[in-house]
Amino acid sequence: MTRFDYIIAGAGSAGCVLANRLSANPGVSVLLVEAGGQDTTPLIAMPGGATELMGDPAYAWHYPTRPFGPSQQVEYWVRGKTLGGSSSVNGMTYNRGNRADYDELESRGNPGWGWDDMLPVFRTIEDNALGASDVRGAGGPLHVSTVDAAEPLLEDAIGAGTALGWRRTRDFNESDEERLGYTMATIRDGRRSSAASAFLHPVMDRPNLTVAVHTVVDRVLLEGGRAVGVQGRQNGQAFEARAAREVILATGAIVTPKILQLSGIGPADTLRSAGVDVAVDSPYVGGRLHEHRAFRLQFRLTEDLGYNKVLGTQTGQQAAAAEYGASRGGVLARPPFDIVGFFKTRPDLERPDAQFQLASFSIQQLEPAKPLELEREPGMMCVAYALRPDSEGSIRITSADPDAALDIDPNYLATEHDRTTSVGLVRGLRRLFGTEPLANRIQHETVPGPGVQGDQEIIDAGLDLGGCGYHTVGTCAMGPNDDDVVDPELRVRGVTGLRVVDASVLPTMVSGNLNGPVTAVAWRAADLILAG
Template sequence: MRDRVEEFDYVVVGAGAAGCVLAHRLSADPATRVLLVEAGGWDRSPFVRIPKAFSRLMDDRRTAWHYPAEAAPGRREVWQRGRLVGGSSSVNGMVYGRGDRLDWDGLERLGNPGWGWDTMLPIFRRLEDHPLGASPTRGAGGPLRLSSATGTDALCEDVIAAGQALGWRRSDDLNATEDERIGYVTATIRDGRRVSAADAFLHPVRDRPNLTVAVGTAVRRILVRGGRAVGVRAGSGGRTVDYAASAEVVLAAGAIASPQLLQVSGIGPADTLRRAGVDVLLDRPRVGLGLREHRSVPAQFRLIGDGGYNHMLGSLLGQGLATLRYALTRRGPLSLPVHDVGAHIRSTPQVDHPDAQLLIAPFSAAPPRPGRALELETEAGMMGLCTVTRPDSEGSLAISSADPGTPPRIVANYFATEHDRRVLVDAFRRMRELFATAPIAGRIAAETVPGPAVRGDREIVEAALALGYCGYHAVGTCGMGPSDEHVVDARLRVRGVDALRVVDASVLPVLVSGYLNAPVMALAWRAADLILAD
């Protein structure tokens, strides 16, 4: 039963990285009524604030969506996304990366004017409060407070020195240049506390009388009349409410939920919709196609002697002591991002630009157990993750039911192209070369994952599928582009439906060479400019 209708100018669906920025920008005019709708709850859990508590949040179905996905034929995995205010920025690993000129200028060359580096860099600079201060490539004084993961375990200095021995430049700001480089990562952390999109953009404006945030409210469909989006239908606490939008409906629910919501609303591939029992409003074959995702491939090592975080965080006593130190000082391992050191590398000398990235941490993970958060080994170890930064393999997402509560079918299709397999194999071998280089080589007893027996190209690709992780960086399922086949245009307007936009990672037709939190916040800031100009 429908209980009521509430009216706003803008209805923004999803309070993640994009939604928080949009709420901040669109509600700046006191005469504009903005509704931000979030299916999850408020970000009140104390674990949201503690950086190293991210794994508890990711594995808790109260704070993260758990989507079943097909990594490869017959190989299943789970993709987690934030299910609370702040979205995935409230549960992620907090590594801050923007992509570079090659990424954003490439997006513009695909036929998307206004998305090049000369447009996006000033937006990043406006958002940032970087601890190194302002420069031509970074910002200071912005709402997004950042820090550098320095002062960690001595193993990190050894691995950085090994990278330097390989010719990689040591950098205090991995986002500042585009060469081969290694250094401590920049993180969305300040004073030992996570800085989510909600912290940076939403909470500071929550008292605006023209901004309404509806939590615990799941949008079930977009309401379209006469070819125009006029609002959304949502459910909360067993009640149904229609929210009317006099200006626009903006989907900011992410690369999984936004295409799913379009499809259950009748906008998508006609055959897919009919099989799911959905009436076809608009046949848009590309909704849900073009999915691209990073695959993070691990290597783990047993250390000679002690070192790293395993002895501290791998036992209840050690965890208690680390928690006490954090509570008293906001310092120690619990105050740091998921990984301490990052590198951008070329998979081979013949490549003229870094095409892979590494993340390195002075701990090693125990074999995963179903339903359990990340656990560490008890013996001393460390790990690295290798990622192909610009994969061109494409997967898909499709609904199987008209019920928006039924997870869509996600097919990742990792390493489907020769390019992705070649870059993976070469970059993985370079990561091994890093750990075999002094001084870090002198601290390592043996490789434990995937193990020295994994040498051939096919074996490395198979290990990547069997042991690797979803990068939590899905894009492309509502990709932007210049032709009618693309879901949205360069102003992020959904083709075929007036007053409807998508503003999240799903509109990016290609992956950037980094992480998605920063690009999505900058994308949303740029989108707000477009919305307010129309």
């Protein structure tokens, strides 16, 4: 058994930031625990490796959900399984959300999380290739850049958006209007900027920082109402470590509620049915889950454009890999999605309520826990989702055995708001692909297909043919009330010496991709920990 001042469970986007900040004080000792292994595979550094990594069980967890939708399919939610967590395997799209998102956190009774508090955090952590401004940071540890592809097919897509009145932009974080442009991503000079490369690796040689890989945290040790350490397994053997100051769970919105529930912190009925003694009856641990339902549209092109011809064959893949190896350039140096856009599904809205990401390739039928395979014929793919869904799902343990499957209920599209917005975004994207100059490139829609027109048909197609957004929040949400899982300083109610710092603490979605906001949440949390 080992002793440290701080134990951080999870070396993902939040954990790497916390390890960096807390170990900056040489007078404290920090243990960072990661269930996966080292992030040494070249596929992590190569942006184009994302689609391969997300299907590889060696580098990604695949959590099955309850069956849902008309076909009662089981979906697999993917999370990173290596240093850097999901930031080492994701699509690298960088969006922060906007003022209204963070001001809502504050208005819900969470002081210190408003935009005026969070914008300085973003500016501190960012090293944006566009340079510093009132809303951007430069010189920080996290590299962010925008690749201007300037290819005719992609330029036509942007041209169609501007014809619809959407502003072309290079920085999506400058405003909250309808806009589109080339993807801003955590990439610099053709290499992924993960949380591990940005925050952890530069400080790995600190003598007061210990990083334990292949180490699974199963439970938090509780004594007298205080968190005093963690128990788990390291390379299959029993593992225990003690914390003098705090245990911090940064294992994400899926695993953090699992660990709390296995530790006896959660809904009493859930714990008892799983055979776990109740230490703290906290009814919303694992509840209040929000997740994007991503609708997928695909189109056949009239000409042999896009990446299918490059990456759809082994020969093309080898040529692309050779180009990347020689120059860190080419298609494999870019994020998977070339274009990002935000738009309103109704003109009377104050701000966009839908986001899309467009790729100049199209995929074959998805198979669980396998890499994406591209079609051979030329195509384009677009995924889109309602930005701020209000349907609530849940995550529950089913047994006291930490290896037992979780009960993950996405409860997608359960509200009229989510259904109406999702139908509106599909119709809006069809307008985009039907607008010149992009329309001239489109032969026909292949997914879900022109026969899918009615509202319920669109919803059913989204449930059966779409996917999760990989943006789960809310399962340990912060708030001012006694039944909120954590308080505004992210301390777990009912226990001392225990915090949660990851996406699970967000009670609502931010308007964009989640990796940037989680990084900022961890930086802000470090301020709170260091001040306390």
